[in-house]
Amino acid sequence: MTVLPGAKDPISAAGPHRQPTVVELRLSAFKSHRGTAVPLGPVTLVAGASGSGKSSVLQVYEALARLGGGAELAEVFPRPVECVPERARPDAQGRRGFRIGCTVDGPVGPVRLDLAVQVEPELRIAGERLTCDGRTLLTTALRDPARRSVQAAWHTAGAAPVTRAPMPDDRLGTALLPLRVAGRTPGQLQVLAAAEQVILALRSVFACDPRPPRMRQPVPTGEGRLRTGCDNLAEVLWRTRSQCAKRHARLTAMVRAGCAGPVAELTVEELVNGTVRAVLARGERWSTPVERLGDGELRYLALALVLLTGPGVLAMDTVAEVPPAMQALTVLADGFDRSLDGTQARQLLGLAAAVCGERHMRLVGAVTDAPYARGVDGVTVVDLGL
Structure with missing residues (x-):
């Protein structure tokens, strides 16, 4: 794996963030990955040939989320055996599994989470470790395979230095x-x-994979x-x-830059059956319903919409008890440039870097x-397999 020369390492370059953000993903032993660490910046593109494990990186992020x-x-x-590293052999007790983790930077500094999952003979968490500033704050371990629990120990720094349960x-x-x-106690805090x-x-994660065939049908409001x-x-x-x-005007400008033909307005038509469909107004008495657009144009439109909206518009589980200013939404886009031409990819990347x-x-x-x-400033490219 290679991080593009000249790109800043988000972990070493980051100071205290107001919003907690994931700055590194680790696929220590997951599918085709062994010892893979992926640094994450504001915009991160994971590049590689088919089979290099790009989608696995996004899968791990979504799983941790x-x-x-x-x-x-x-x-x-749901199919955990597919996550076990290739050619992984069971130990003496017949156990196989995988290991993943991440680092989150924020007000308390970099916090590291590492997770070991046992897949065989049965799916369960075998161990977990949470560390910060070189101190272990939480560990869990599978002590008794006959019980459906792990033994946890967390930092207390009180009368008893560690609490176990x-x-x-x-x-x-x-x-x-x-x-x-x-x-x-200070330790508990x-x-x-x-x-x-x-x-x-x-x-604060939204996994996005626009499906053009499904986007061509009118939908009810x-x-x-x-x-x-x-x-x-x-x-x-x-x-x-x-x-x-204002955001809709910006979206219309993006459509104008990335879709073929003139675009005067991006609008919506209400149909007689109570459904609506999106339409590109081309000029006087001329328009194009989105169902006539190509796959690349539809994916481009959808991704631009995602980047220009937020948690209140995206179907995701928001952290309602935390002020929005303390949250940083992460969009996961598998196949970010799938079906896009060079102009569309550059326009979307420019929008992503700005937003x-x-x-x-x-x-x-x-x-x-x-x-x-x-x-491109603000964009980290991680090449897998190099």
Whole structure:
């Protein structure tokens, strides 16, 4: 793996962030990856040939995000055996698994989370470690395979330096700490601050993979929250066109720059059956419904919409108890440049760099190659397999 020369290392270059952000992903032993560390900046493109493991990087990020939100292990990894490293052999007890992790920077400094998952003979968390400033704040270990729990120990720095208690073996212990730690001693407060920083960064994620065939159908109006596949794009445009005039104008300018033919306006038509469809107004008495656009144009339109909206419009689990100013949304875009031509890819990357430079959004995208991104300020290109 190679980080593009000249790109800043987000971990060493980052000072204290106001918003907690994930600055590194680790695929220590996951699918085709062994010892892979992926630095993340405001905009990160993971590049590589087919089979290099680009999608695995985004899968790990999304998996950690869901675990940070309290999801059970089996929900996050429905086919866990596919995550076991290739050619991994079972140990003497017949156990095989995988290891992943991340580093989150924020007000308390870099916090490292590492997770070991046992897949065989049964799916469970085998071990977890949370560290900050060289101090271990939480460890869990599978002591008794007959019990559906792990033994957890967290830093206390009180009368007893460590508190020990069992935790479920199918949930992330870090996500459970706010419910277990009283917060009475300086040590407990440090544990809580580190855990909450990790959870906040992980939960603010929107995984996006626009599916053009589904975007060509008229859709009924509703709450107007954009789904992962962007199939309800027209419904969202129906909402944002009236609520966010400035952003809609910026989106129209993006469409004008990336779609063939003249574009006077991006609008929405209400049909007789109560559904709506998006339309490109070309000029007087001439328009093009989006169902006539090519796959690249539709993906371009959808990704531009994602970058120009936010958690209130995207169908994601927001952290309601935390002020929006403390959250930094991360968009995961597998196949970021799929079906796009060079002009569309450059326009989208420029938009991403501008939006993410404002520090309220981050983008991690998987691409085959990124010649249009090399040397762009604020963009980190990570080449896998080099």
